[in-house]
Amino acid sequence: MKRNTRIVAAVIAGLASVILAASTLCTWAIAHGASMRWRLLFRLLCHGIPNRCLEIWHVPMPICARCTALYAGFLAGILLFMLLPRLQEMTARWILGLAALPMLLDGITQLATIRESTNPLRIETGLIAGAAFALWALSAVESHVLSTA
Template sequence: MKYSKILCHRLPERSFHYRNHQFPVCARCTGFYTGLAVFLIYNYFFTVHYSLTLLIISIILMIPAAADGFTQLFGWRESNNNLRFLTGFIGGIGLIIFMKIAIRITYYLIGVYL
């Protein structure tokens, strides 16, 4: 098994290409990583108040990526790279917010306060 396929399937028809070179990850993963990076940069410059409402919003933000992926996986419809990127981007923002809240809760439960 190739180690590069552990994090992403890297199918050529589901990946972006630039000058005949395939991106190292698929369109959805490109969106996820871009969303993660954009939110982390935003979070560096602006204060984000993590709350239960934001946790619920983060879960809602991940739903389009899951719906897009599962409907394509089960063959109910065929997605395109632009939609994959967009749902991945939105899902990436939701995922990083969810992870930051989960880390804060874990630290709180073990007695480490941030």
């Protein structure tokens, strides 16, 4: 893995880890008496509708199940990038597009009130899309580094 790719991987992993850790810490604090208003800090990242959030310590997390899974998927995608043979950027882009389709369909059918999604489905679609995004981002950086070297 090239230096620039390692830097991008570290930034993606760092941001995802900080968001997941902060969300968990916020949930823990609320469960132990802090104000629910602390959830508002996460509104820039996610809608945080309580019935769409995972619960820890009987308190909904400030980011929804899908966003939680997206951030976890970013971490999984970094691992996949390190374990799998290198992909061409275009191949990774196609994988990302295909991986985003289930999430898109789930969101659209819910928005159109055709059906209500479930947290397990939100987690599955978020993990897949998050992993594919990280895989694409790192493949794009690696391809760019190779083409300019």
